[in-house]
Amino acid sequence: MLEPLHIVILAAGKGTRMRSQLPKVMHPLANQPLIAHVRRTAEALNPASLITVAAEDAPNVVAAMAPYPCVIQRERLGTGHALQTALQQHAFASGWVVVVYGDTPLLQAGTIRRMCATFTEHPNTGVVALGFHTDNPHGYGRLLVQGGMLQAIVEEKEATPLQRAITLCNAGIMAFRTDLLPALLARLDNNNSKQEYYLTDTVAHARHLGVDARMVEVDAGQVLGINTRAELATVEALLQQRLRQTHLEAGVTLVAPETVFFSADTVIEADVVVEPFVVIGTGVRIASGSHIKAYSHLEGCSIGSNCVVGPYARLRPDTVLADDVRIGNFVELKKTTMGQGSKANHVSYMGDSRVGQDCNNGAGTIN
Numbered sequence: 001m002l003e004p005l006h007i008v009i010l011a012a013g014k015g016t017r018m019r020s021q022l023p024k025v026m027h028p029l030a031n032q033p034l035i036a037h038v039r040r041t042a043e044a045l046n047p048a049s050l051i052t053v054a055a056e057d058a059p060n061v062v063a064a065m066a067p068y069p070c071v072i073q074r075e076r077l078g079t080g081h082a083l084q085t086a087l088q089q090h091a092f093a094s095g096w097v098v099v100v101y102g103d104t105p106l107l108q109a110g111t112i113r114r115m116c117a118t119f120t121e122h123p124n125t126g127v128v129a130l131g132f133h134t135d136n137p138h139g140y141g142r143l144l145v146q147g148g149m150l151q152a153i154v155e156e157k158e159a160t161p162l163q164r165a166i167t168l169c170n171a172g173i174m175a176f177r178t179d180l181l182p183a184l185l186a187r188l189d190n191n192n193s194k195q196e197y198y199l200t201d202t203v204a205h206a207r208h209l210g211v212d213a214r215m216v217e218v219d220a221g222q223v224l225g226i227n228t229r230a231e232l233a234t235v236e237a238l239l240q241q242r243l244r245q246t247h248l249e250a251g252v253t254l255v256a257p258e259t260v261f262f263s264a265d266t267v268i269e270a271d272v273v274v275e276p277f278v279v280i281g282t283g284v285r286i287a288s289g290s291h292i293k294a295y296s297h298l299e300g301c302s303i304g305s306n307c308v309v310g311p312y313a314r315l316r317p318d319t320v321l322a323d324d325v326r327i328g329n330f331v332e333l334k335k336t337t338m339g340q341g342s343k344a345n346h347v348s349y350m351g352d353s354r355v356g357q358d359c360n361n362g363a364g365t366i367n
Helices: 034-043 059-065 079-090 109-121 179-187 200-207 228-249
Strands: 006-011 050-052 068-074 095-099 123-133 142-146 149-154 167-175 210-215 299-302 320-321 324-339 343-356
Touching: 006 034, 006 079, 034 050, 034 059, 034 095, 034 109, 050 059, 050 079, 059 068, 068 079, 079 095, 079 179, 079 200, 095 109, 109 167, 109 210, 123 149, 123 200, 149 200, 167 179, 167 200, 179 200, 200 210, 228 320
Parallel strands: 006 050, 006 095, 050 068, 123 210, 299 320, 320 324, 324 343
Antiparallel strands: 095 167, 123 167, 142 149, 142 167, 149 210
16 A cells, blocks of 8 residues: 555444344354454555444444444434544544445455555545446445446435436445545535435535546445345355365365355364364364364364364364374363374363373263
């Protein structure tokens, strides 16, 4: 990045369609909150500042973003108002401000880089919006593009029948030149059907100031937002596909990839074999040459090189296997360290234990 990059995550929405007391952005995806995925994408860009706009009744969102600052949007008056709230407490001296959403976890850092590159490629650009094509545009705002320039973003409720036929839709993610942002936000009003301050109106205001607005197109799958449990399940499936592909490309053998479920933080070295129907929770590391057999469940554990785990094994948090360990069928370990070459091959439970090297734990035992 040639200019300072500032990222604002909007995360104050009620999420009423989730039918939950939990804030929408705290619902788990690949065993991490939605907003944790957005945070990780933002951190990959090494921004000069990372700010989250949260609701006052969501202290867990503030905690999830620590130590990064959060500002509280006490009145939910739209996306424009949310960014105004952030700007009241944090001045952005130079560079670009990119606005993303806490419920859009599949967005990739490369897409944000493309948006920011537009400012340097086209120096008169003041606003960049992210758009996508879809065969079913119902519910989305439409991007009005003419001669390669973004003319306006029209919310569906405000769109004419002709505009609703447009299939180029607004992803909601926008980028701004910091020197223009205060003036653009000051021009927002709530003269619309929702009586909200739409951030999308900044496109028309930029044009009135003689500044260009442009659009960067992205695949629809990358900007899927989550508003319901069904949409959460859809995005979970897409993320699991992405994680499986990442591990396959890193040299991991997945015998039946579609049956293996990963956490976002799973670390697996090359030449590991994972058999069907394995579930991997958070905090798992598996070293090269190990073999995870079918129907095993792993969470919060570290597995050394050339280990064999399963089938039907369960490794619980704070379990550490040294190299060449064998854990067999229906063996459960919790807070247990197994020394190099040791084994527990049959129907055992081991908790809060330390096992030395080359030990054999007998069948049917409880430690």
